[in-house]
Amino acid sequence: MGKAPKRGQNIVIKTQFNINGSRGANVGHFISDYVARGAATDPSLAYLPPTDRPIEPGDGVAFTLNATAISRQETLDLADRVQSLFEQGNRAIEQMVISFSPEYLVEEGIVPDNVPILRRGDYRFNYDDVRIRHAVSTGVSAMLENDGYYNGKMVAAIQSDTLHLHVHAVVYEDGNQFVRKHGKEERGMLKESSLNRLSHHIDRYLETTKDLSVIPTQRLLTPEWLPERGSSHTIILPPSTDVYIDTYLKLLEEREREEALRKTQVQPEIEQGGLTL
Numbered sequence: 001m002g003k004a005p006k007r008g009q010n011i012v013i014k015t016q017f018n019i020n021g022s023r024g025a026n027v028g029h030f031i032s033d034y035v036a037r038g039a040a041t042d043p044s045l046a047y048l049p050p051t052d053r054p055i056e057p058g059d060g061v062a063f064t065l066n067a068t069a070i071s072r073q074e075t076l077d078l079a080d081r082v083q084s085l086f087e088q089g090n091r092a093i094e095q096m097v098i099s100f101s102p103e104y105l106v107e108e109g110i111v112p113d114n115v116p117i118l119r120r121g122d123y124r125f126n127y128d129d130v131r132i133r134h135a136v137s138t139g140v141s142a143m144l145e146n147d148g149y150y151n152g153k154m155v156a157a158i159q160s161d162t163l164h165l166h167v168h169a170v171v172y173e174d175g176n177q178f179v180r181k182h183g184k185e186e187r188g189m190l191k192e193s194s195l196n197r198l199s200h201h202i203d204r205y206l207e208t209t210k211d212l213s214v215i216p217t218q219r220l221l222t223p224e225w226l227p228e229r230g231s232s233h234t235i236i237l238p239p240s241t242d243v244y245i246d247t248y249l250k251l252l253e254e255r256e257r258e259e260a261l262r263k264t265q266v267q268p269e270i271e272q273g274g275l276t277l
Contacts, residue, residue: 010104011104014096015190015195017190018095019185020185026083027079028080029083030170031079032075032076038058041157041159042061042129043055043058045130046068046069046130047059047068056071056072061075061157062074062157063136063157064078064154064155064156066137075155085172090186091172091178092173092186092188094170095168095170098167098202099166108207108213110131111165117163121161122163127160127165130214131206131213132165134209135202136169136202137154139197139202140156141259142201143190143201144171144194146193150177150178151174152172153171156170173186
């Protein structure tokens, strides 16, 4: 396969890396207290807690390459893991923001066309969070492969507290060693071609799954554990569990097809450079 198309304005990606405290001494707290903070995020409508306990604050907010939604405790455990890698002093932890234009979200069936987005927080529960999560996981997987990660991982969360729906993602090499090197340190700069591939696969996934969109419907329900963002907000739930399960299985099949196709394609030549904040 040739080079992925250059990124446009529909999906805007910003990234910076933190190595040996260059952008803060605690990436674990960055994950738990900023990326997945309750005041900015929504639990996934797909999240179901273990049968032996109720949903707790922070459950279902974060997601990974392999899990659509994880518990708050799993998020904290991952934050500790990333922090322990970071403290080795030679690991580059990528901190990424993936933002979507409002028009693009409507075009791709992520946000209903009759939902006014006029103030911060209006996106809350008014978007197809499952397709975004799967699309970002697919795109980041392609980026990691293109950039040469050996055992690349991600922990991310959708934030809906601004006028642009966006995803914060922390990407890291989770292994005893790393192959992306800059001297004795892990290379922090991501290749431009890798960022292009990230955007391309997000866009491709959203386009090919447009007919699987489950636009949420409003129901007057306000769990006490949800962060308060104003009395005008209601909780949005999918039309039915059966509809969700059917759509979820189809999304998983689409991700498997995308990954199988990507692995059969020739990767582009290594390019120098990258994009930082």
